Amino acid sequence: MTSHVENLPGVTVRVPAKINLELRVGPPRPDGYHGLATVFHAVDLVDHVTVTPAERWGVDVEGTDAHLVPEDDSNLALAAAKMLAGAHTEKAFPVHVHVCKQIPVAGGMAGGSADAAGALVACDALWGLGLGVEGLHEYAARLGSDVNFALVGGTAVGSGRGENVVPALTAGRYEWVVVQAEGGLSTPSVFREIDRLREGREVPEPRPAPELLAALRQGDVEGLAACLYNDLEEAAFSLRPELESVRDAGLMLGAVGGLVSGSGPTIVFLARDRHSACDLAAALVNSGAATRVHTAVGPVPGAQIVESTPPA
Numbered sequence: 001m002t003s004h005v006e007n008l009p010g011v012t013v014r015v016p017a018k019i020n021l022e023l024r025v026g027p028p029r030p031d032g033y034h035g036l037a038t039v040f041h042a043v044d045l046v047d048h049v050t051v052t053p054a055e056r057w058g059v060d061v062e063g064t065d066a067h068l069v070p071e072d073d074s075n076l077a078l079a080a081a082k083m084l085a086g087a088h089t090e091k092a093f094p095v096h097v098h099v100c101k102q103i104p105v106a107g108g109m110a111g112g113s114a115d116a117a118g119a120l121v122a123c124d125a126l127w128g129l130g131l132g133v134e135g136l137h138e139y140a141a142r143l144g145s146d147v148n149f150a151l152v153g154g155t156a157v158g159s160g161r162g163e164n165v166v167p168a169l170t171a172g173r174y175e176w177v178v179v180q181a182e183g184g185l186s187t188p189s190v191f192r193e194i195d196r197l198r199e200g201r202e203v204p205e206p207r208p209a210p211e212l213l214a215a216l217r218q219g220d221v222e223g224l225a226a227c228l229y230n231d232l233e234e235a236a237f238s239l240r241p242e243l244e245s246v247r248d249a250g251l252m253l254g255a256v257g258g259l260v261s262g263s264g265p266t267i268v269f270l271a272r273d274r275h276s277a278c279d280l281a282a283a284l285v286n287s288g289a290a291t292r293v294h295t296a297v298g299p300v301p302g303a304q305i306v307e308s309t310p311p312a
């Protein structure tokens with residue numbers, strides 16, 4: 001490594017988890033993916049991704065459940081950095097990627113995709129590529145279906161397999177309680193389960209419901225609660241029946257709405273306001289319905305650089 005590179009500071013990016021406020025899943029496509037109509041919503045449950053100039057490529061992960069995240073080439077953040085480097089060999093150099101995790105692992109909140117988006121933004125800055133979010137979208141789409149949304153954050157309508165994202169107009173902020181389940185659910189297995197459950201059923205092309213977007217524009221918490229919808233919920237409940245009682249407990253304890261997040265097993269509840277969210281989180285733990293809960297607020301921005309750290 002040349003000395004001017006050694007002296008470059010590391011770059012740290014904060015990147016949010018997502019909730020799908022609405023997730024409508026079409027029939028399987030010839031490429032194995034499913035067409036989606038979804039409304040993504042970024043919440044302030046975040047990972048931090050730091051890239052630092054290094055002699056050789058590497059990754060390490062810290063935080064709750066870090067041991068569940070691979071520290072090899074299958075790590076999506078490292079894969080993202082290497083993919084970007086491969087397309088910009090004249091400016092890129094090896095980096096070490098450090099991920100500090102708060103987003104549940106294999107929880108249906110796109111934690112791996114968030115880390116990939118974080119690594120793209122951090123490497124773009126460290127290597128001086130000047131791509132910005134617009135230029136990073138093509139790499140994001142190749143890395144995974146949720147990576148594009150992690151770049152933009154906020155609230156956005158997703159289509160295709162999830163990689164096409166268009167920002168949605170929203171008013172106000174929404175208070176969430178996030179219940180983390182023990183163990184993860186593999187996304188492909190949940191999509192396979194929905195296909196199995198739907199055998200013999202007519203599956204329409206997915207279309208977003210206009211009522212949900214109207215509720216978001218009006219900052220209407222009750223209206224949003226009434227529109228929360230996830231086609232994958234049935235599959236997640238089929239694979240993990242205990243999740244349904246967690247969802248029911250939250251609704252009984254005062255949530256205005258609740259559903260499985262993405263492919264699960266995380267369950268998210270919408271609360272009327274900040275106080276209600278804290279009360280609900282406590283009640284879920286006190287009642288024994290949940291052990292790992294977080295409160296969260298959305299929408300929040302997508303991947304953002306938070307600091308450049310001087311070299312040691």
Ligand code: C5P
Binds near residue numbers: 036143160162188191
């Ligand atoms: O794109 P990503 O790597 O996040 O997707 C993980 C898996 O989830 C895919 O391999 C596929 O099995 C399933 N999936 C799908 N349809 C989508 C998104 C994901 O079937 N739109």
